[in-house]
Amino acid sequence: MRERGRTRRLLGLGARTGGTLLRSQFGGEADWRALGEALFEGLSELKGPAMKLAQIMAQWDDLLPPDLADELARLQRQAEPMPWEGIRRTLIEQYGELESRFSEIEPQPFASASMGQVHRAITREGETLVLKVQYPGLAEVLEGDLAQLRRIMRLGRWFKVPQVRLDALFEELAASLRSELDYHAEACALVRYRERYAHLKGLVIPEPLPELSGPRVLAMRYVAGTPLRELEGADDALRQRIATTLADWLTEELFTHGELHADPHAGNFAADGEGRLVIYDLGAVIPVPEGHLKAMMQLLDATLAADPMAMDDALRRLGGRQGQGAPLALYRESAEAVAPLFEPGEQDFSDVRVHRRLRDLTPKVWAAMDRLQPPVDVLLLSRTLNGHYWNLVRLGARLDMHARTRPLLAWARR
Template identity: 35%
Template sequence: MSKNASTPGRRFMKLASMTASIATKTVSNSIRNFNADEDKKNEARSQLFQDIGLQIADTLGEMKGAAMKVGQIASQYKDIFPPEVASAIAKLQRQAPAMPFAEIKQQVESELRQPINKAFTHFEEQPFAAASIGQVHKAILPNGTPVVVKVQYPGVDTACESDLKQVRLALRLMGVLKVDKKLQDRLFQEIQHSLHEELNYEIEAQNFEVFRTFHQSLDSKIIIPKVFPEHSTRRVLTLSFEQGESIETASTWDLTIRNDIGRRLIQALGQQMFFLKRFHCDPHPGNFAFRENGSVIIYDFGGVKTLSTDIITHFKSLVNAARQQDIPRIEDELTALDALAEKNKFPEDLYQQWLEVLLRPLTTPYDFAENSAHHDGMKLVKKSFKYWDVFKPSPDTLMVNRTISGQYWNLIHLKVNDDLNDVFESLVPSEQLN
């Protein structure tokens, strides 16, 4: 983080300036198009949202740290934004530039309370990954163990609260957010909680240990790095180095290996959701690596979502209602999950078409490379668009939906071609009909 961006006063001014500029643009747009016809107003609004989205993304991208992280988390919740804003903010998920090593060294020594060359016999100056709130370096412990060290950028946690308030203010202006005030409050509480947990590496260390213990008892080919507590603090996290190949490399392996990996990804996610009731909710391909024996390595546990027993019960009931095409029950469950604004407003034939598309990859032999469900879904979007306000983004369902769709795209990258119905059935058993 540059000194300009990390100074609290300058950060505040930069974000406040962005907010003021967005307010000016929205008011000017309203005045300019006051007497325009509906098509012209919609076109002008779309252009305005594109401009706003780019401005938010550029400002947060420059600032790094908490503001950029807020933007990244917001991009995971992109259902709450108009598509023009969502697509611009989505670019914040790309790799961030690295921070100078001198600042990283100072942070490590301050956190571990010893010189870096005493804590580690070797510490690579060049990071092999850099993100919004920290970067990752390879190192070797004094006993010769190869590790990776995740180091949080200095000052990023203190900027968090102010950044979040300013970003929220910018997004709320003139209806940039598509949801009502009450739902906004719940969504931003969720974002704030998620940000707080990601900024505390002690929580992430606990997540690593919980998920490692859970998966070890179920499947030895789900590999989760081990935490070295004596070399870890709230802002430094040291983990065992687990070598694996990228999703791009894994996508070139034999189909039997790719199918094995695909099954393992879906099964691990389902076991986390339905049995552990906590799941890894950042399915970005960079958070996984793979081995040719079918093993899956999961690297990052900064993003973990906990589900209540009630929510899981509603999800299971929703899945079974979908299997049975029981639309009244589907709407009851969506209402319970706070994901439906109005019952009996979405046409039954569209429900049935969507159910077939959404269940197809998990209930029939499916070629993810061909990706027929996605292509058929895109056609259905056009038919369904005018009814879209019937559904609403819900804090209880957003991260579940985002994670499932993220893993779906991972299986597309891997070109899986398999029948996953038995995995699906083992996770959510079908109800026995009388």
């Protein structure tokens, strides 16, 4: 009965979303605020895959209708927590009598996400930890949720996105969600990343505690920090320090180690009291083949050269652009929009002129989607890089992307 009720809620939210999209597509007045409020309330309670998809959408808040973006963004910072009793049962299954391990566990979580929530705890020895606790029963409902989510994602066909692209996006999302249930894999990623990036003094990754962790509870040493979303009004020097560390880390992650943190929503990042970047969550880490990196850098190279034919050729090599007739005018506009970020010298990621160009391009991209198809193999990679870009925007980063990308472009030409 509970699973059927969950299915009905998801289908109802899908139908409401579809109705709003249809009204907007056919010139009607769409109430994006009401839709956003309904999605926030419903998904905040249901958790799981659909809430995760909404959090992904919220990463591109400058490209969504503002009222919808405002409501979806709340899922990253105000999601309704799971009642303590359900979380407590999971902790008892892991530890037995809680008082034998902990002198205190805060019933109120300080972070609630789509797949679990985080509680502060103090051990009997007086050490402060955080316990990332998977929502009860999530593994059992995951596949059913994914089936409903696949139905909802078919709404994308109204935007001329072929089914093969929607299926590829769904499979990547499904694989990512399944991997997030594997807390052992996340603990291993934390260990790997702590060792790999120990030389980056501006980066902090919490230490996992295997002796206190299990299949549905991940224990880590507590690292206090100010969430990235709350840094928009912070001291400029702090924001630039965090932005530089983020850019340095992402570059090394991709081009040295061939991996990428694939869950870039702002709640996973913070600044500690020493002005260092804290990465809290490594539940989604994806491999990035060298061939994909090289092809994407070749596309950037063609874009910065403002060469539409070379852009079309690069996109085809990536596996996109399946229709007839290259959208050359759209390529030119895209090059004009992107180029300012890569001019010599420091470029300001908070420059509203860049966002305005990108926003103006969005409806044109959707209109050309039957010809301009995103490459299947790099959908998740592209989505993730976009999310990290918007984090740099939120920080008001000023970076010399020309100097940063020159050696990478030279590598891609070889």
